Amino acid sequence: MARSTTSYLVPLGLFLALAALLFYGLSLDPRKVPSPLVGKAAPAFTLESLEEPGKLISSDILKGRVSLVNVWASWCPSCRQEHSELVRIARDSDIQLIGFNWKDERPAALEMLRRFGDPYALSVFDPDNQAGIDWGVYGAPETFVIDAEGIIRHKRIGPIDGKVWTQEILPVIQQYSPKG
């Protein structure tokens, strides 16, 4: 009797486990591709400044302090959506925000910063996806958390809002900020 009960329960258990796994799969977003770059050094780049054509900015700016590199473009509605949150972050925290203007046109990008505020300490301009490929960028907005040693610690795909900031990004920043 006991044997036949278990022999019925085992397939049922297996089925429930499989169903739970598949159900969990439904809640995942296939657009969020984990970046293989997390935990590795941020790829080096030398790009023009967005504001000052001709002036080159290199990835050395990422050394020495925790930075947020925000990939954005003026044609991207989700970037517009997260923009006010970025402005707030720039105002309320002392994190270095780097704007990575991606596959965009300079006048349109500058116009967006003029109209909605400029949260970035520095903005680099990558109209031809030169550095973007090295960074594995495949859509805007994407945001990288880079620690003081220049290692990528987190990649956020999609817009940042207050909740994402406090629950997802801030803990990573705090973890890698020098204590004291």
Place this chain on the structure above:
Amino acid sequence: MSSNHLIGNALRSAARAAVLASALVCAGAAAYTLQEFTFDSPAQERTFRDLTSKLRCLVCQNESLAGSQADLAQDLRKEVYGMLKEGKDQDEIISFLVDRYGDFVLYQPQIKPSTYLLWFGPFVLIGVGGWLLLRALKAKKGEPEPETNAAESARLHQLLAAAEPPDQAK
């Protein structure tokens, strides 16, 4: 007579125009990804086609790099093309993209410890299922036929007798 002839001519030229149009459309669809690329050899072009059809466009995830109209796909096609021109081989190009975009760029995941479950899991499941099935069948075969007792035999004979057609009954 002459009107028939005219209609026939008109139909023929319309058919010719339709064939031409469809040929142009198809040629356009097949050639668009390659129109700006020129290759050193047919082999290089084959490699390019082969590679771009094995790689996934991350924007339109159900399209290969070869078939996608997305802007990013064009950037990556240019990148792949540039690397081919530099003389890099397929493996180098694939690892370049995997290093940046992850295994997800490959339609066919590489076989490595983290993908063993994906590659071999189904065979393990079939194996386990088959083993369970065989075991259950064997157990069934080994079981002796249940004996019937006297009351059951009597009932059985009664039923069989009742089921016999009347013209064969004695």
